[in-house]
Amino acid sequence: MSSIGGIAADAGILVEAYDDAGLAQRFPYLGFPAGTRGYFEPQHAGYISPRRLVRAQTIAAQRAGARIIAEPALGISESATGVTIRTRSGDVEVERVLVAAGGHTQSLLGQSLGFVVYARTAAMFRLDAAEVQRLAGMPSMRCFGPKGADPYILPPILYPDGQTWLKLGGDPVDIPLESEGNIQDWFRSGGSIPVAEGLEAQLLERIPGLQIEERRVVPCMTTFGTTGLPRIGPLSDRVTVAFGCYGKSAKCSDELGRLGSMALLGENHGVLAA
Template sequence: MEKRPSIAVIGRGLIGSAAARHLANAGQDVTLIGPVEPADKRTHQGVFASHYDEGRITRKNATDIFWAEASIASIARYRMIEATSGIAFFSPVGALMAGAESGEFLGNARRVAQQLSVLHQDLRGELVAEVIPDLSLPNDWSALWEPDDSGHISPRRLVAAQTKLAEAGGAILFDGVVTGLEETAAGVKVHTKTGTPVFDQVLVAAGGMTDHVLGRPLSYKVCGRTVALFELSENEAARLGYLPSLVMGTPEGHYFLPPIRYPDGKIYMKLGGDPDDILLKSPQEIGDWFRSGGRSEVRDDQEARFRALFPAVEVLSIKMDACMTTWTDDLRPEIARLSERVSVASAGNGAGAKCSDELGRLGAALLAE
C-alpha cells in the first residue's frame, strides 16, 4: 500500500481544527499542532488565540457575498458537528443586522439577502421595537431579522467539537508552540520547543500568529480589540432570553451578544466595537495585549452605548476582556498554496468564527490539489 503523505495543521483554533477534521475524514495522515487554552490569560507567557470565548455571532446574511456563502455552508453543518461530537455550541436565537435606513450597510445586506434567498424579515421603523421591545435603536435605523439558523456560537466549544471529531477520524494532537518552519528536500521541519517533526505538507492556520510562524514580513493587520461584558441576574437573563444577536452598521462595527453563561458561572451580555486599531506586530505585543485585559476607555464607551441600546436592562457589574482580529488587505481570508509543501488558511477579518468550518474545508482542499 502506498504511504499517505503526512500533513501538519498548525493552529488549534477555529479554522485549524476544522481543517484537521476535514482532512482526517478524507483519510489523510494529519497532525493538529498547537497549545491548549491557557488557564489564566493574565499570567500566561505563551501564545494566545481569539477563540477563548463563549459568544460569537452567527448568521447567514452579510454585506459581502463571499462571507454570506461561507457562512451558509458552515451553518448547514453545525447540527451534524454537534450530533456526532456530542458537544453543543450553537444557540439559534436569531440575529439582526441593523443600521441607518439610507446607509450602505443595510443596503448591502438587503442586496446579499435577496441574491442568496436568505430567509429574513425586514423590520423598518417601529417594527423593531414591536419585535424586540428592550432594544432602542436610533429613529432612522431599520433591521434585517434572521429568525432561523442564526444566533451565536461558542467558539471555545466549536473548537472542542472539531478537535474531537478530527481525533475520531485518526488525527494526532500535538500540544506545542510552533516557532518556525524549514523546508527541506525531505519535507517541512516544524520547529517547536519540544521537538522538530518533519511533514510532507503543512497547512498554517495560526490566525494572528500566522506571519510569525511562516517567518515572513507582516502581511496581516493584527488588531487588539476590547469587549465589555455586562453581568445579569438569573431573573434578568431569563427575561431577556428572547433577544437575538445584533450587528450594527456603525463606523466602529459594533456588535452585541445576548445573555450567555460564561465559565465563571455568571451570565453576561457582550458588546464589542473599537474606535481605532491597536496594531500588534509581534508575539510579545500580542501576549502583552491579552494579558492587559483591554482598554478601559473603550469599555466606558461601550457601556454608554449599551445603556442607550438597552435602557431598561438591569446590570449587576461590568468587566472587560481583550481579543484580537486578523485582517488582510482585500478583506478575504488567505487560503492559498505558498509553495509545493506549505499552504495557509488564515485571517478571519472579523467574520471568520461563524464560517470557520467552511474556511477549514477550503484550506484542507488545497492539500488535495
C-alpha cells in the same frame, strides 16, 4: 443595509424587515434611534460557542485519523525532504503543513504576507436572573450607526463559570500589533478600559435600563488585509497558509478549513487567495 436585504433575497434566507417602530414593537426591551432599519433572521441564526466549536472540530479531526498535539508551535522550518514544527516537547516532522494560526501566522513563519494584526477589546457584562429573564429571546445583533459606532452584541449567554454574561465588541480605532511580542504584551494587558467604557455606553443606549452586576474587559485580535479576502494558498511546495479573517473566521471556519486543506493537497480549483 440594502445589500443585506438583497443577499437574503438572493439566497432565499428568511428575514423579517422592520423600521424603527416595528423594531420597538418586536423587541420592546431594545432601543433604536429614529430612522433605524433592521433585518431579523428568526431561523438558522444566532451565535457560536468557540469552546464547543473547537471541541467538535477536534473530535471530528480525531475520528478522521488526526493526532492532536496540544502544544504551541514555536517555529516552522522547511527542507527539501519535509517540514519541521518545533514545540517545547520536541520537533514534529511532517511532509507538508497547513499554517492556520490567525494573527500568529506571519510571526510563526517569520515573514510578512501583507496582513496587519489589530488589537481588539471586547466587554462582558454579568446579569442577574431578573435581567436574563427580561431579555429572553434577545437576538444576536450587528449594529451599524452613522458615527462609526458599529458594535456586535450577543444575548445573555451562560458561560462555564456558571454566570450569565452579555458580550459586545467594536473598537473605534485600529491599533496594529506589529510583532509576536506586541501580541503577547497586548493579551497580558487585559485590553483597553477606554474602549470598554465606550462599549458600555453603547450597550446602555441599545438596552435602556440594563442592570449590570459586573463588567469584564477581554483582549482579542483580528487580522486584516486590503482586499477583504482571506489568504488561502501555498507559499511553497510544502507550506500552505489559511488566515486573514477580518473578524469573520469563527462562523466560516469549517469552510475556510476545507479550502485550506484543498490548497494543501493541490486542489486549488475554487480556492480564493488575496
